[in-house]
Amino acid sequence: MRKMLAAVSRVLSGVSQKPASRVLVASRNFANDATFEIKKCDLHRLEEGPPVTTVLTREDGLKYYRTMQTVRRMELKADQLYKQKIIRGFCHLCDGQEACCVGLEAGINPTDHLITAYRAHGFTFTRGLSVREILAELTGRRGGCAKGKGGSMHMYAKNFYGGNGIVGAQGQIFEAYNMAALWKLPCIFICENNRYGMGTSVERAAASTDYYKRGDFIPGLRVDGMDILCVREATRFAAAYCRSGKGPILMELQTYRYHGHSMSDPGVSYRTREEIQEVRSKSDPIMLLKDRMVNSNLASVEELKEIDVEVRKEIEDAAQFATADPEPPLEELGYHIYCSDPPFEVRGANQWIKFKSIS
Amino acid sequence: MAAVAGLVRRPLEQVSGLLLRRRFHRTAPAALQVTVREAINQGMDEELERDEKVFLLGEEVAQYDGAYKVSRGLWKKYGDKRIIDTPISEMGFAGIAVGAAMAGLRPICEFMTFNFSMQAIDQVINSAAKTYYMSGGLQSVPIVFRGPNGASAGVAAQHSQCFAAWYGHCPGLKVVSPWSSEDAKGLIKSAIRDNNPVVVLENELMYGVPFELPAEAQSKDFLIPIGKAKIERQGTHITIVSHSRPVGHCLEAATVLSKEGIECEVINMRTIRPMDIETIEASVMKTNHLITVEGGWPQFGVGAEICARIMEGPAFNFLDAPAVRVTGADVPMPYAKILEDNSVPQVKDIIFAIKKTLNI
Numbered sequence: 260m261r262k263m264l265a266a267v268s269r270v271l272s273g274v275s276q277k278p279a280s281r282v283l284v285a286s287r288n289f290a291n292d293a294t295f296e297i298k299k300c301d302l303h304r305l306e307e308g309p310p311v312t313t314v315l316t317r318e319d320g321l322k323y324y325r326t327m328q329t330v331r332r333m334e335l336k337a338d339q340l341y342k343q344k345i346i347r348g349f350c351h352l353c354d355g356q357e358a359c360c361v362g363l364e365a366g367i368n369p370t371d372h373l374i375t376a377y378r379a380h381g382f383t384f385t386r387g388l389s390v391r392e393i394l395a396e397l398t399g400r401r402g403g404c405a406k407g408k409g410g411s412m413h414m415y416a417k418n419f420y421g422g423n424g425i426v427g428a429q430g431q432i433f434e435a436y437n438m439a440a441l442w443k444l445p446c447i448f449i450c451e452n453n454r455y456g457m458g459t460s461v462e463r464a465a466a467s468t469d470y471y472k473r474g475d476f477i478p479g480l481r482v483d484g485m486d487i488l489c490v491r492e493a494t495r496f497a498a499a500y501c502r503s504g505k506g507p508i509l510m511e512l513q514t515y516r517y518h519g520h521s522m523s524d525p526g527v528s529y530r531t532r533e534e535i536q537e538v539r540s541k542s543d544p545i546m547l548l549k550d551r552m553v554n555s556n557l558a559s560v561e562e563l564k565e566i567d568v569e570v571r572k573e574i575e576d577a578a579q580f581a582t583a584d585p586e587p588p589l590e591e592l593g594y595h596i597y598c599s600d601p602p603f604e605v606r607g608a609n610q611w612i613k614f615k616s617i618s
Numbered sequence: 619m620a621a622v623a624g625l626v627r628r629p630l631e632q633v634s635g636l637l638l639r640r641r642f643h644r645t646a647p648a649a650l651q652v653t654v655r656e657a658i659n660q661g662m663d664e665e666l667e668r669d670e671k672v673f674l675l676g677e678e679v680a681q682y683d684g685a686y687k688v689s690r691g692l693w694k695k696y697g698d699k700r701i702i703d704t705p706i707s708e709m710g711f712a713g714i715a716v717g718a719a720m721a722g723l724r725p726i727c728e729f730m731t732f733n734f735s736m737q738a739i740d741q742v743i744n745s746a747a748k749t750y751y752m753s754g755g756l757q758s759v760p761i762v763f764r765g766p767n768g769a770s771a772g773v774a775a776q777h778s779q780c781f782a783a784w785y786g787h788c789p790g791l792k793v794v795s796p797w798s799s800e801d802a803k804g805l806i807k808s809a810i811r812d813n814n815p816v817v818v819l820e821n822e823l824m825y826g827v828p829f830e831l832p833a834e835a836q837s838k839d840f841l842i843p844i845g846k847a848k849i850e851r852q853g854t855h856i857t858i859v860s861h862s863r864p865v866g867h868c869l870e871a872a873t874v875l876s877k878e879g880i881e882c883e884v885i886n887m888r889t890i891r892p893m894d895i896e897t898i899e900a901s902v903m904k905t906n907h908l909i910t911v912e913g914g915w916p917q918f919g920v921g922a923e924i925c926a927r928i929m930e931g932p933a934f935n936f937l938d939a940p941a942v943r944v945t946g947a948d949v950p951m952p953y954a955k956i957l958e959d960n961s962v963p964q965v966k967d968i969i970f971a972i973k974k975t976l977n978i
Contacts, residue, residue, distance in 0.1 A: 348772030399954035410774040410953030424776035427706035458682040464705040586956040606948040608967035
């Protein structure tokens with residue numbers, strides 16, 4: 260039967276110029292959706308948590324797969340460009356953590372507001388910017404989302420407040436917890452717990468590593484951050500909690516980064532290669548979604564492979580653009596210091612060098 | 619035998635330096651090629667050994683050997699009690715360090731970059747700098763705050779700020795800014811031995827740069843006095859005052875101009891506060907022309923202070939032209955290479971400023 264179908268498809272593809280796999284696919288029946296069990300979240304000050312089963316539609320599954328694969332490939336391309344010295348400075352990659360940004364976005368609305376730290380490329384994409392704009396920002400070109408002026412850690416979009424370079428501020432987070440709870444602000448505090456703060460394991464840096472409990476009077480969830488469906492359900496739950504006026508909530512996503520802290524960190528002086536390999540082989544978020552979809556007949560292996568090919572091409576094209584696009588013009592060095600102000604002059608390296616500044 | 623042991627102990631770059639020394643021994647005094655990173659490492663090592671009250675704390679300083687490897691080997695040698703990894707918590711650990719200093723220890727508090735010191739600046743200024751004064755001379759705070767300052771390469775706006783002017787503004791603080799390996803070693807040792815809070819503004823781009831360390835700088839008691847500038851190059855036509863990495867650019871500019879018959883006197887400030895204005899004044903009274911060169915922003919900067927003080931002192935009447943400042947551009951540091959290159963003082967900007975001042 261399969262051979263006959265293949266033969267038929269070869270003929271048809273010649274006639275209709277459709278790729279063979281597409282024709283093959285059209286003749287299969289996929290399920291529209293499937294129900295999956297997901298890990299129960301650990302709860303802090305909550306009677307009930309997110310559901311332990313969820314329904315994934317074929318359409319959503321394909322969308323999540325494509326998005327996670329895009330983030331993965333984009334980060335790996337950034338690694339390559341960094342090693343070629345086309346990307347400079349700091350570059351903090353999130354490969355391994357794709358389920359976090361994609362799952363989060365799946366649980367909120369585009370009109371919600373999001374802010375994060377420097378490991379931000381994935382969020383920049385899920386918040387709506389294109390791979391082209393992101394890679395061109397990494398390479399410091401005028402087509403970058405911040406016109407080349409921000410770089411890796413300073414990317415912004417509508418309802419996305421970056422991309423921020425300075426972190427740590429443990430005291431500040433408790434100040435934020437206090438005010439959010441006091442004023443019942445609809446705020447989800449999320450900790451992407453990837454087990455290490457730069458080169459220091461959480462055990463060496465935190466008196467309590469139960470981050471989801473550290474909001475104290477703020478309820479919290481601990482979530483399997485490698486399972487995109489778990490992240491999605493937890494986010495839906497947390498968002499609903501906030502929107503109902505109950506105040507802030509905390510989510511700890513247990514996740515893992517394959518790369519070191521940044522491109523200057525090989526990432527193996529404070530953890531073993533075996534550990535990294537184990538996570539990759541047992542908990543890779545893209546692999547987990549793929550296995551689920553294939554095993555429940557939501558998609559075929561070939562179909563997902565085709566998405567891989569398309570994603571690869573998209574990233575290649577974006578990288579081409581990011582490498583070929585010219586740098587921002589020197590005349591614009593002084594632009595965008597102030598907002599809504601009339602133009603003024605900016606001093607350069609000495610009093611005779613002047614740049615124009617417009618808002 | 620000791621020399622062989624020394625050879626084995628030291629990293630590769632130093633070994634080759636030692637081997638070279640053997641050959642040059644008969645013609646020149648013994649000097650050693652040492653990078654700024656190694657010099658700071660040596661300085662801290664020697665002071666840790668000399669005084670058990672000295673200790674180092676900061677992010678990644680122990681088991682990671684330092685984010686920029688400046689504290690390499692120290693944790694292995696001195697252990698958990700003297701070399702302490704902190705959580706990412708600047709306000710917290712700076713406060714702990716100040717408290718330790720008040721109680722009689724001699725902490726070296728590392729900020730991974732001085733940009734992060736803004737998270738802790740209340741501790742540096744209000745808890746450390748002002749306390750001896752506020753207590754009427756009762757409570758001293760013998761602490762060193764050190765780390766890389768100023769622009770690096772491609773690290774963008776939040777990681778490129780120069781804090782020389784901000785810290786230099788505050789009475790009660792001492793602020794030093796080494797350029798060479800000799801500077802780095804002598805100043806870190808003096809800073810650790812000083813009973814006052816000292817801010818040591820290092821430079822990430824200088825860490826890997828080797829310098830010849832003269833014989834006297836190799837001694838364990840080698841100190842560079844805080845508050846004294848050094849004339850790196852003698853000249854007669856114009857005085858160039860600078861600190862940190864731009865000192866190298868000034869020397870480059872001086873070399874270029876020397877071919878045109880212009881001899882620049884290049885002063886390496888070494889200390890921002892207390893400023894050695896006397897050395898600058900004496901030079902200006904000789905050359906009659908002055909430019910200042912710094913990486914920080916122009917407004918309220920180090921150069922602005924130098925110009926103001928020159929006007930207040932005897933050297934003003936010796937100026938044949940207004941003093942000129944060469945600085946970073948007055949913008950948050952952009953990421954794109956072409957913009958970044960034009961946001962820091964380049965050799966060509968220094969040469970241009972010199973010629974303008976000399977009316978050439």
